[in-house]
Amino acid sequence: MISRRQFVAGGAAAAIGVASSSANSQAAWPTREIRSICPFPPGNGADVIVRFYAKLLQERIGKTIIVENRPGAFGNIATEAVARAKPDGYTIGIMAASSQLAAAAALFRKLPFDPVNDLDQITTLMKLPFVLIVAGDSPFKSVADLTAHLREQGDKGSYGSAANTGLVASELYKAAAGLKTVEVKYKDPLGMLNDLWAGNIGFTHLDPVTILAHLKSGRVRALATSAKDPFQALPNIPSAAQAGIANSDLIAWWSVAVPKGTPADIKSKLEAAFNDAVSSQEHAKFVADIGCDPFPGNHASAHELLVKDIQAWGEYVKLANIEIM
Known part of the structure; x- marks a missing residue:
């Protein structure tokens, strides 16, 4: 017969084993392919952007990145899929965060996800003005x-x-x-x-x-x-401030997000990989060719920008008299 002491000791050992296995799994990440949930249909211009960043990530972590297209509902279907995914580092969202997250928070009465509390920002990627x-x-x-x-x-x-x-x-x-x-x-x-x-x-x-x-x-x-500061990719176009539109600093920006609760070490590895990609010459040429600028950052700056833009879009909706959906 197993004594109570033996049972407790065995349970503790098992728990330690599970924790150790989980830690080792995180340390070894990634061990398999990663899904990137895309809110755009295949072949769409924005889908091309998602696939470009997926390729850069794949080259840096050595694992296949599968782009899974889930268009519809103004991007909310794909964003919810990322937010509700298991937070294990194997589902990411490469997204136009200024619209999918910041603007969405102001444009919809009820979202199926919380842009701030259901997702963790990894880093920013690129930016563009109108x-x-x-x-x-x-x-x-x-x-x-x-x-x-x-x-x-x-x-x-x-x-x-x-x-x-x-x-x-x-x-x-x-x-x-x-x-x-x-x-x-x-x-x-x-x-x-x-x-x-x-x-x-x-x-x-x-x-x-x-x-x-x-x-x-x-x-x-x-x-x-529409931006306050000049854009490198558009050197011959005055910024809003230079043109006398002093109240405008409106940009669109892309970022990477993962489900809330994704382990910190995995998020750090993703942040490092994407920032290395954003600093590459291949990335600089790609974004310049479409009139955009690289937008390197980190998880903290991306989170801060998201919160700031959510507040700004609340004011934009009033200014432009946009009907909330």
Whole structure:
């Protein structure tokens, strides 16, 4: 018969063994493939970005990164999948955090996840502004030119919006300049650009990825970015501050997140791997080619930025009178 002392001692040994096994498993991470949950459909431009970062991570940790596409619900399906995954380091989210997390917190009455408390930030990856553009044959060569014209037009002037970030950027400009320009909503950027070229709207804000080819061909002219500071990838475009839009410092940014409770040593390894990737020449060229800048950071700076942007988006929703979903 096993005595109580033997039973307790055996149980303690077993517990120590389990803890030791868990610690060894963490130390050996990764031992198998890792899933990166992607909120975009395959082949989408943003999906290409996710796969690029997955490739850089794979090269640095020596394990396969499987990109699992779960589009829908404005990215909430994929984000929830990351948040609800087992926190063992084998599920990550490479995401446009400024929209999937920060903006989502303000745009939805009820999210199926908490952007701050259900996820741990690993680090930031890249950033991009929105760009204030007019038609390439427009007489306006600066924000000051455009502002003078729009003031004369009053509420007869109009601008286009096809996404909430572009809408907010335009409303920040309106507020700074004291304009009464009216918003015209579009379902997609192409229809909006066609109306810009036809002279039906005066200006819009779009991301660099969408407009770079049109900038190079001269079909659109960039007057300013929505960011306070200049962007290395857009050296010939004034920042919002340089153009006199003093209230605007709006950027989109990408980061990596994991389920809350992922072991600290695994998070540290992910942070080191991604920061090494972000500092590479391959990464610098990739982001420059799409009008973005590298955005190195760490878990603390990413968390701080997320909290700050959630608060900012609460104000943006009011400014732009965006309907909460």
